[in-house]
Amino acid sequence: MCPPAMTLSTPVPLAEHRACPVTDVLNRVGDRWSVVVIVLLGGKPFRFNELHRSIEGISQRMLTRTLRGLEHEGLVSREVFPTNPPGVEYALTALGESLLVPLSALARWAVEHHGELAAKP
Amino acid sequence: MCPPAMTLSTPVPLAEHRACPVTDVLNRVGDRWSVVVIVLLGGKPFRFNELHRSIEGISQRMLTRTLRGLEHEGLVSREVFPTNPPGVEYALTALGESLLVPLSALARWAVEHHGELAAKP
DNA sequence: CGGGATCCTGGATGATACTG
């Protein structure tokens, strides 16, 4: 691989696999929570605690860190409303929305072939 | 989410996000080496050390573990040739090949939008 | 050649408590 066609038949030097866009994207989004957050925000904007309640098992800390990461990468936007009490709304950026597409392809595969993967103990 | 359409607008109960196929697939393949191995094997079958040489930075241990994992999940096949010295050939299964497709979609996104992501220090 | 076994470390994550 990698660019432009990781599809097949490329002998692959791989001198710097870390520089590979695919690996790069996976390193950013392949963590435990990012995809879940992106998918949720794909539906509608969320407030912080609203997200916190929607994602079972995530800690406040990790939600913060995940959002900060996605925000820093330009996938998620953060808007503060100086109301009382203050509210913060998170949403996908255009870039984030575009990522939703290939993610959906993967999701489709996951749903379709889920049963074919060996069961996990 | 998750099934069948994680695309958008789903309120998402998420009671068991671990059980979500998408999260599940990501947990299996979202590690540091699996995708690289899958993509390489997508081109042609590989011998162990051939893979080891092709993937810069991977340790023998992790290559072994990654292959074992993928094999156990049914994505990769392992065939031993009782030659001298013995040879072992790894290849994608049909399931593995099918995963290559959505992976390519993600790859395409990665290549296209790679520059738009905030640079990493 | 193709691994297995062991030891060890850093980074990712969780739990808990506190705050503007």
Next chain:
DNA sequence: CAGTATCATCCAGGATCCCG
């Protein structure tokens, strides 16, 4: 409400040595 700070934990992953 939306975080920050701190401490504790866990495990992926690397290094190394050994073996059939």
